[in-house]
Amino acid sequence: MSPLEIQAFSLEQLRRHRSTKWRDFPSEVLPLPVAEMDFPIAEPIRDLLLEMVRESDLGYLGAIPELPEAFAQFCQTSMNWSVDPAQVHVVTDVGVGVVEVLRLLTVPGDQIVISSPVYHNFSTWIQEVNLVKVDVPFEDDGSEWGIDFAAIEVAYRSGAKVHLLCNPHNPLGRLYTTAELSRIAELADQYGVIVVSDEIHGPLTFSPHEFVPFLTLSETARRVGITVTAASKAWNIAGLKCALVISHSDRMDSLLKKLPPATHYRASLLGAFASTVAYSQGGEWLKAILTKLDSNRYFLATLLEQKIPEIKYRIPSNSYLAWLDLNELNLGENPAGVFLEKGKVAILDGRGFGPQGRGFARLNFATSPEILTEAVDRMVVAIS
Ligand SMILES: Cc1ncc(COP(=O)(O)O)c(C=O)c1O
The missing domain is CATH 3.90.1150.10 (Aspartate Aminotransferase, domain 1)
Incomplete structure (x- = not known):
């Protein structure tokens, strides 16, 4: 073929x-x-959407075990990442996922670390939850963008509650290495910071570069990390409104159980089923x-x-x-x-x-x- x-x-x-x-x-x-x-x-996404529209199958989103299962299968085959479908939560979009997670993790006035230049809506999400942004900019040496770990440690030590990571990075198109992410995870563990990793661009990685999902790193990363991702960027279906929040530790699981139930059914029926097809047939x-x-x-x-x-x-x-x-x-x-x-x-x-x-x-x-x-x-x- x-x-x-x-x-x-x-x-x-x-x-x-x-x-x-x-x-x-x-x-x-x-x-x-x-x-x-x-x-x-x-084509498989288009066919599904056409069928759903033809049949006026446009109601509210209910249970959809197929989506976490398709996502877990995709992660296993394409990234060697073992995901337990029970630890995958459906939300409206990545923005809503991050905001809802931040509401669980912080109170207004808490500090949150980001690294600019970064996806502009990180700032709007942070404003939405009334957090204080602590920027640890990338260091540009003229050919590479480096991470200022010393400044990250200072921010963590000064009381930051969350590190919002853009992994892979928009707008730099830069991937974090295993060593970099491990260092972030270790520091986060040391200072009691939670890492929220926005991995929406992950599947769009050019070979031979490798995208490293944060939760695959180590037990430490799983203890301190929550991932928010979606099929919407890689399969170009942002208007369909569906994303996923994932955790891999008892600590984070119990936290995510407190997500308001509405975050699930505020995702769209079309988006959730289209995302399932994206992960399974895309x-x-x-x-x-x-x-x-x-x-x-x-x-x-x-x-x-x-x-x-x-x-x-x-x-x-x-x-x-x-x-x-x-x-x-x-x-x-x-x-x-x-x-x-x-x-x-x-x-x-x-x-x-x-x-x-x-x-x-x-x-x-x-x-x-x-x-x-x-x-x-x-x-x-x-x-x-
Ligand atoms: C890093 C990053 N996160 C999130 C989004 C938007 O995701 P959503 O539309 O699911 O909120 C984008 C869109 O470009 C993005 O680049």
Whole structure:
């Protein structure tokens, strides 16, 4: 059997999409900020959704043992991660999962550690629960983003309750190594910190790089860790609303039993069953999409080298987000604003990712080579 080939939608097709990516800007703007892919979803997911809609099977979500079981099977085969389905809880989305877990772990005013530049909604979730953000930024040596363990230890020692980890990291496309995660787990255990690991980008890891799920590390990690993840990013079904919260120790299990029951049925029926199919039948599609994204991450590098060599871009090891260093272009406080205004191309202003994001912007390359080329051409227009 020949390998599955996935073609991105044309711009004309995409303009008919109703998602925020395609509604946030006027039609003359080419949008590449929001983390959705411009590819058709996996056929088994589409078939299931069509069948459910055809049969008006659109009620509330009830018991769905199939989902934790499919997730556990996926984790075992693709990551050698043994998950007990009984320790998997269904929630509305990753944002809701993190917020609900934070409500259980903290009281308003508690400190929470993050490492910027990081997914902008980490800040909004933290605000939602009235926590105090303690930023331990990544250290950039010009070629790698390093972790400041000394600063993490200071934050832990100063009373932080939780470390919210972006594993793998958005927007850097950086994977944490086993050694790094183990050190975080040991420190967390020493200082009584709980690590909440957002692993939504995990399945989108390019070989030979390896994504290390936090709960696979050690007994220590399992004692201090909770994972929140979803099929929504890897299989491009964010609008369907379903995510998972996972624990692997008695301590964390008893905590998660206190999640409000409503978090389960506030997930969508379509999302929960689509996620089940993603984990159980989405392997071929995932492989094909990774091939596309792998090619795009290098294609973008070539485009930028040829057309705007002042932009610095490190090829990510994971997912489809390019973190662009635009400082050499000297475009002022908001380079993304200049591209939008003068080039009619939308990328995400880096400042939302924390102070490290000044002079940076995030570009989503999960699209066709034609749209990527057009985007970079529009960027060229904006700066010329
Ligand atoms: C790291 C990270 N977590 C969570 C989300 C959003 O997840 P959800 O829509 O399930 O809240 C994203 C979306 O891009 C993300 O990059």
